[in-house]
Amino acid sequence: MAMAKIIDGKKIAEELLKSVRADAEKLNAEGTKPCLAVIIAGENPASKVYVRNKKLTCERVGIRSLEFALPEETTQAELLALVEKLNNDPSVHGILCQHPLPGHLDERKVFDAISPSKDVDAFHPITVGRVVIGNAALLPCTPAGVMEMLRHEGISVPGKRCVVIGRSNIVGKPMALMLLAADGTVTVCHSKTVNLKELTLQADILVCAAGIRGLVTADMIKPGAAVIDVSINRDGEGKLCGDVDFNAALNVAGAITPVPGGVGPMTIAMLMRNTILSCKLQVTGCNLG
Numbered sequence: 001m002a003m004a005k006i007i008d009g010k011k012i013a014e015e016l017l018k019s020v021r022a023d024a025e026k027l028n029a030e031g032t033k034p035c036l037a038v039i040i041a042g043e044n045p046a047s048k049v050y051v052r053n054k055k056l057t058c059e060r061v062g063i064r065s066l067e068f069a070l071p072e073e074t075t076q077a078e079l080l081a082l083v084e085k086l087n088n089d090p091s092v093h094g095i096l097c098q099h100p101l102p103g104h105l106d107e108r109k110v111f112d113a114i115s116p117s118k119d120v121d122a123f124h125p126i127t128v129g130r131v132v133i134g135n136a137a138l139l140p141c142t143p144a145g146v147m148e149m150l151r152h153e154g155i156s157v158p159g160k161r162c163v164v165i166g167r168s169n170i171v172g173k174p175m176a177l178m179l180l181a182a183d184g185t186v187t188v189c190h191s192k193t194v195n196l197k198e199l200t201l202q203a204d205i206l207v208c209a210a211g212i213r214g215l216v217t218a219d220m221i222k223p224g225a226a227v228i229d230v231s232i233n234r235d236g237e238g239k240l241c242g243d244v245d246f247n248a249a250l251n252v253a254g255a256i257t258p259v260p261g262g263v264g265p266m267t268i269a270m271l272m273r274n275t276i277l278s279c280k281l282q283v284t285g286c287n288l289g
Contacts, residue, residue, distance in 0.1 A: 004227070004253040005153075009145075012152045013265035017061050020272045024062035027279060034279040035064040036094040036120065036271075037086050041079065042072040042102040051098055057268050063275055066092065072102050079105060080113050087115040093279035094120035096271070117282060120274040123170070131174055134181045137281060138274050143175040145266030146207060146228050147182065153255060155226045158183035161202050165189045165216070165243065166209030171230055175207055196220070208243035218248035227256040230263045 024034050036058055040051050051067065058065035068082060079101075086092050095118045101107050111123040119127050122140040130136035150157060162184040166172035176188045187199055191210070200206055200220040208216050209230040221227060227249055229242030242259035249256055257263055 004250045005255040006250075007149055007153055007228075007255055007257045007262060009149065009257060009262040009265045012149055013145075013269035015152075016148065016266075016269040017057070017272060020063075020269070020276055021061040023276045023280075027276070027283070028062060030283075032279060032283050033064050033091070034062070034094075034276055035066065035092050036096065036275045037066040037068065037089075037092045038096045038098060039068045039070065039079070039082060039086075040098040041070040041074050041105065044100065047098045047100070054096070054268060054271065057272060058275075061272055063272060074102070074105070076105055076109065079110055083110060083113045087113075087118065090282075092118065093282055094118050094275040096121050118278060120271060120278055122174070122274070128169075128174070131177050138278060139178070139270070140170065140174040141270040141274065142171050142230060142263060142267045143178050145263055145270045146175060146230065147178055148270065149228065149257070149263070149266060150205070150226065153226075155205065155255065157205065160184050160204040162186045162205040162207070163189060163200055163203035164207045164209065165196070165200070166207075166211070166230070168209065171209040175209065175230075179205070179207075210243050212243055213241055214243075214245055216244040216249070218245060218252045221249055221252045223252055224254035225252075227253045228263065229257050229259050232259060232264065 027034055038051055038054060040047055055065045055067060086095050095114045097110050099107055114124055116124045116126040119138060122138050127136060127138055157179060162179045164172055164176045167188055167190045176186045180186045189196055189199055197220045201222050203222055203225055205226045207228045211231045213233040213235060227244055229244045231243040233241050235241045240260045
């Protein structure tokens with residue numbers, strides 16, 4: 001059997017960002033500057049890296065970027081007041097609160113406070129509800145990025161057996177819903193799943209988002225399956241890796257995403273696309289709230 005095709009997330013993301021840049025230029029020419037406000041609280045080093053990457057991408061595609069770096073001791077009331085101020089600012093089209101937040105802050109209350117029309121991360125309950133019933137304009141960035149990759153690679157979803165490992169609100173649950181909306185037959189697995197291998201071996205499309213290094217070995221993959229590794233872990237040498245034993249899986253899978261360079265770039269590209277879409281909807285007076 002031939003080695004799996006490696007799905008190049010960087011390349012697909014670059015194609016998407018060209019389209020985003022063109023949209024941003026058109027909006028600018030019409031007198032609207034798309035704007036993304038990013039809130040970060042505390043000193044989490046990974047969060048700082050993510051925020052910096054988002055800021056740099058905004059600059060590249062012509063989206064105005066506002067960063068609100070709050071100290072660790074920021075109170076819930078102060079954070080919610082900032083969200084409310086940004087909700088009411090017509091020059092801001094997207095609001096993102098980088099997580100995790102410091103332990104004393106309630107993330108759910110913050111996500112719930114962001115206006116659905118500016119919810120570019122798609123975490124608000126109204127947005128989530130729209131994903132469930134299949135009419136969301138703004139889709140969760142990482143699962144949407146996975147769907148875009150599948151489309152780009154010509155990997156058909158209708159009728160396929162799809163297995164998602166992970167049930168987080170950010171990736172696992174919306175990923176399953178989006179595959180279901182695309183007419184896949186979906187199974188969701190998690191840490192309590194018994195006989196995980198029996199289920200993964202049935203998957204034509206296997207999405208791994210458990211955050212457990214080495215969880216998926218080559219003998220758990222159906223020959224020719226598309227394997228999408230969403231997780232970012234570190235191996236014994238401190239190098240980035242996913243949930244899948246990538247080198248071994250290359251000999252079994254039909255297509256596979258690397259870590260890094262797979263889903264990661266797609267997440268930021270979809271965030272940029274959501275910001276442009278949010279801007280367009282607000283300019284035309286469409287209320288997502």
